[in-house]
Amino acid sequence: MSEPVIGQADLGAVHRLLHEVFPESDKFATDAFLRWFYAENPDGSAAWRDALVGTESRAHYGAIPQWYHSRAGRMLLYLSVNSATHASLRRKGMFTRLGEAVYADIRSGEPAAAGVVGVPNWDAHEPRVKRLGWQIMGPLPVLVSLGAVFGRTSARHAEAGEALSGSSPLIDDGMLLPSQGWRQRWTLAKLAWRVRNPLQRYWVHRLDDVAALVTTTKVGGIPVALVAKTFRTPCGDTKSLSSLVSDIRRVHRTPVVAYVGFHRGLRLPGFDLPLRLRPSPLYLGWRLFDTEGPRPELSIDCFEALDFDVF
Numbered sequence: 075m076s077e078p079v080i081g082q083a084d085l086g087a088v089h090r091l092l093h094e095v096f097p098e099s100d101k102f103a104t105d106a107f108l109r110w111f112y113a114e115n116p117d118g119s120a121a122w123r124d125a126l127v128g129t130e131s132r133a134h135y136g137a138i139p140q141w142y143h144s145r146a147g148r149m150l151l152y153l154s155v156n157s158a159t160h161a162s163l164r165r166k167g168m169f170t171r172l173g174e175a176v177y178a179d180i181r182s183g184e185p186a187a188a189g190v191v192g193v194p195n196w197d198a199h200e201p202r203v204k205r206l207g208w209q210i211m212g213p214l215p216v217l218v219s220l221g222a223v224f225g226r227t228s229a230r231h232a233e234a235g236e237a238l239s240g241s242s243p244l245i246d247d248g249m250l251l252p253s254q255g256w257r258q259r260w261t262l263a264k265l266a267w268r269v270r271n272p273l274q275r276y277w278v279h280r281l282d283d284v285a286a287l288v289t290t291t292k293v294g295g296i297p298v299a300l301v302a303k304t305f306r307t308p309c310g311d312t313k314s315l316s317s318l319v320s321d322i323r324r325v326h327r328t329p330v331v332a333y334v335g336f337h338r339g340l341r342l343p344g345f346d347l348p349l350r351l352r353p354s355p356l357y358l359g360w361r362l363f364d365t366e367g368p369r370p371e372l373s374i375d376c377f378e379a380l381d382f383d384v385f
């Protein structure tokens with residue numbers, strides 16, 4: 075095989091490589107998911123680099139722009155996604171070279187990226203720390219809540235497309251305001267893009283001061299409702315999602331509700347799934363690029379499934 079060169083493959087070649095490396099995922103069977111995820115994001119289009127042999131990709135590293143905000147201001151981070159090296163090229167430094175090429179690109183972009191954030195699995199977390207200067211915060215919590223599928227609450231729900239548009243959306247502007255810590259800056263328009271994911275359906279559930287964006291999946295053949303994003307009104311103490319989760323269970327007719335991540339100021343029911351029971355634990359990490367001015371502290375206070383590329 076001729077020596078690969080670093081360049082940018084077209085999305086057809088990227089989906090073929092990713093489908094080969096992740097055959098169990100239906101995201102890469104065609105290029106539809108990538109076209110939506112890389113090209114239609116309201117925060118900007120993705121940056122990516124490939125190890126090219128001819129026009130085929132043998133290794134890939136992608137990053138999608140995400141504005142973060144806090145009461146201290148805004149910063150542009152890129153979510154690191156879809157890192158994959160073909161089995162025949164592993165441990166030859168490809169991941170490292172592609173990551174460095176993507177970082178050089180986004181650091182010199184307009185606006186320039188302040189850093190990268192992501193959720194590598196065990197295989198990818200070592201190279202990121204060792205070669206790409208990341209710090210790892212730790213494994214992302216996975217909460218599982220079990221309960222009965224009947225019972226009634228006064229919660230409202232609607233399919234997400236409908237719930238986010240129209241004259242009275244189920245998520246208020248106040249729920250999208252910045253808070254003390256850093257978190258991804260969601261807008262109704264950006265949520266509307268995110269729920270157009272060609273492979274998932276989403277619903278919004280709302281009860282009093284809290285709301286949740288929910289999708290469904292199967293784990294080992296068992297239907298699971300996944301709370302992909304949570305919202306709360308800005309004022310007051312910690313709020314509980316227990317009643318809303320009961321409603322989610324009833325509407326989606328499943329005793330199992332799962333949640334990945336954390337949201338300070340919200341209490342979710344359930345137990346944290348032990349690491350040994352998770353097929354591939356995900357580790358939240360980031361790297362802030364060096365700047366001339368003072369570097370902001372990256373204390374993230376909300377990071378959930380919708381903030382990364384799972385669902």
Ligand SMILES: CC(C)(COP(=O)(O)OP(=O)(O)OC[C@H]1O[C@@H](n2cnc3c(N)ncnc32)[C@H](O)[C@@H]1OP(=O)(O)O)[C@@H](O)C(=O)NCCC(=O)NCCS
Nearest residue numbers: 157158159164165166167168169170194195197198200201
């Ligand atoms: C993770 C992956 C992208 C790494 O790609 P790669 O091109 O082989 O990585 P590099 O050659 O640049 O590795 C750089 C360093 O990372 C470390 N490293 C790489 N793979 C590792 C692994 N599986 N376990 C532990 N350390 C690893 C090594 O220290 C390596 O340096 P060394 O060879 O000098 O010891 C590749 O193994 C892969 O595609 N895995 C399957 C898909 C996957 O899990 N992707 C991540 C999704 S989050």
